[in-house]
Amino acid sequence: MPEHEAEGQHGSPTWEVRDFLRRRREQIAQRWADESLFRAVFTVSRDEAVEAGRAVVEALAEVAGTGRPENPAAAGFTTVREQLGRMGAARARAGLTPAQISVEVDALRPPAVDLLVADFPDDAPAGFVRECTNALTALMGTLRLVVMETALNEGEAMLDRQRLQMLEVATPVIRLWDGIVAVPLIGTLDSARSQVVMETLLEAVVTEQARFAILDITGVPTVDSLVAQHLMKTVQAARLMGAECIVSGIRPAIAQTIVHLGLDLGTVVTRAGLADALGYALGRLGAGIVNAAPRGAEPR
Amino acid sequence: MTDEFPHLGKGHVPVLRLGDVLLVTLQGDLHDSTAEQLQQDIGETIARTRATGVVIDISGVEVVDSFLGRVLAEIAAQARLLAARTVVAGMRPAVAITLVELGLTLPGLRTALSTEEAMQLLARPGPDPRPGGTRPGSA
Amino acid sequence: MRTAEGVEACLPIRSDMDLMWVRQHVRQAAARLGFGLVDRTKLVTAASELARNTLVHGGGGQMESARVTRGHLQGLRLAFSDRGPGIPDVDRTLSDGYTTGDGLGLGLGGARRLVHEFAIDSRPGAGTTVTVVSWALRPPHPREEM
Incomplete structure (x- = not known):
């Protein structure tokens, strides 16, 4: 086996590839900058693409140095x-x-392999050259895997972000009066959404300096014990911040569920409808129908 | 009136006196012993100045754990014995949510959205120094 | 995807000054891993409870922090260990209101509610290790500061 004789002269193929990558880092990065993957991503400046290419080459060299390019x-x-x-x-x-992205990443391989082959002297043992090309090819295949895997994860993260944005869009906070905010909830409340509702309402309490926050659940079809617990927590957290939280719109069926579940909403101020809750809050602020003494109308 | 400005420093949080009210501003992360020292300082200042109210502004505090929560509750309880009302002002939403999750709802503590609101709350004749209105008019 | 830089650490818990370092480290590490403000506050508070527990009941010890991943999720794992007397009855300790030291008795049980995963390994006479993991489920808000 000629390869074995070559070992002594050239070291292992992966190390050869590592040394090659470090030596030709600049040229590889320059060539990659013209490939569609880099060109399409770094549209503003080519220098940026080259810079990114250098970082990738350096990373590949480090992986090659471990002897496990796969x-x-x-x-x-x-x-x-x-x-x-x-x-x-x-x-x-x-x-x-994904298949098209994979092809784009794969397009980075030929320029690198060409440079590698060109770097060998004419009398280099053919077997060793092949081993080195194989190692570089394996390394580039691994790079493709990493890109695909990372892109998939990014995709999932993006879905999470979109899901969250939808939750936030579905939770509008309305300023009803100076010092009074309300969140009308429509649709099913699950744990994630309850969390968003709680945070959104409490943020609004701060930004609006609202002494009263109304959670209107008229549009919520069912309340289970988990959701009731979240309501309780929201009320308690609002109190710690110096605001009072009122739950309005508890329909008879939900009231029945709450009683059946044995949930204690004893310390929570509840009102039948949003209007009743607003009336209660206005009364507590000292503002009647005629806003004679607007308590809580401090500058925000 | 003390005109020292409150700083995050090890050891000491200044207690400002504004008329009948003592104002304490907590900022950043508090050393345990700083919090304990503050508790003592407030007690002594109430006794010395006959203050009728204490406002603790925690809008600059990012974390209230059970230790600091207990210190706040004890300051309020101690002030009550000295005939002063305590209001904790400006708790951040994230802190409030965390305390509730922790199981520390501090039922004995009066709260306000801001220092100004706390001052107004104390300016009103308080029926009783006990918050929550469980026993109105018992004072 | 972020690197583990500034996340991996081993901090001593020997004095109440160290509790401040623990809180600061956890706050920064969680921010780096993309925790939202509320989740970060919960985790820092839990770390404060657990570190104080290590200090008061375990006679001091250390906290190790590490980045963990699951699929596209990243999280922070914190392990608080001491060589103190250990906890004879873990279940009882976890129930609210139980306390042997200074505090409101919310220490362990309260901290457990603030994190996503919670495990105790305790042997009487040999010490206690409490390991918690929280995941940065929510992407960081753009308006958020460190």
Whole structure:
């Protein structure tokens, strides 16, 4: 086996690849900057694309140095994972399918392999050259895996973000009066949404300096014990902040459920409808129908 | 009237006197011993100045754990014995949510959205120094 | 995806000054991992409770923090360990109102409600390790500061 004789002269193929990557970092980065993956992501300046390319080459060199070019979990990828994820995600947003992104990443391989082959002297043992090309090819395959995996994760994270944005959109806070805010809830309350409602309402209490916060649950079909607990927590947290939280719109069926579940809403101020709750809050603020003494009308 | 400005420093939180009310501003992360020292300082200042109210502004506090929560509750209880009412002002939403989750709802504590509101609350003749209105007019 | 820089650490818990370092480290690490404001506040508060527990009941010890991942989620794992007397009855300790030291008796039980995962390993005479994990479920808000 000629490869074995070559070992002594050249070291292991992965190390050879590592040294090559470090030596040719600049040239590889320059060539990649012209490939569609980099061109499409770094549209503003080519320098940025080259810079990003350098970082990826350096990461690949580090992974090659470990002798395991096929390991997508290699620590060497850590530094560029975020960047690769952003690139993959940017291409996904541009409408590319995973298969198309995969092809784009794969397009980075030929320029690198060409440079590697060109670097060998004419009399280099053919077997060793092949081993090195194989190692670089394996390394580039791993890079493709890392991009795909990271892009998929980014995609999931984006879904999470969108889900959260939807929750926030579905939770409008209305300023009813100086010092009175209300959140009319419509639809099913689950734990995640209750959490968002709580945070949104309490944030509004601060920004509006609202002494009264009304949670109107007229549009909520059912209340289970978990949701009731969240309501209780919201009321208690509002009190700690110096505000009073009123729950309005408890329909008879829900009242019945609450009694059946044995839930104690004893310390919570409840009113039949939003108007009753507003009336109660206005009364407590000292504002009647005629706003004679607007308590709580301090500058915000 | 003390004109020292409250700072995050180790050891000491200044107690400002505004008429009949003592104003304490907590900022940042508090050392346990600083909090305990404050409790003692407030007690002594109430006794010395005959203050009728204490406002503790915690709008600059990012974390209230059970230790600090207990100190706040004890300051209020101690002030009550010295015939002063205590109002904790400006608790942040994240802090309030955390305290509730922790199980620390501090039922004995009066609260207000801001220092100004706390001052107005104390300016009103208080029927009783006990919050929650469980026993109105018992004072 | 963020790196583990500034997240991995081992901090001593020997004095109440160390509690401040613990809180500061957890606050920054959680911010780095993209925790939302409320989740971060909960985690810092839990860390404060647990570190105080290590100090008061365990006679001091340490906190190790590490980044953990599950799929696309990132989280923070905190392990509080001491070589103190250990906890004879873990279940009882976790119930609210139980306390042997200074406090409102909410220490362990309260801290458990503030985190996503909670485990106690305690052997009488050999010490206690409390390990908690919280996940940065919510993406960081744009308006948020460190």
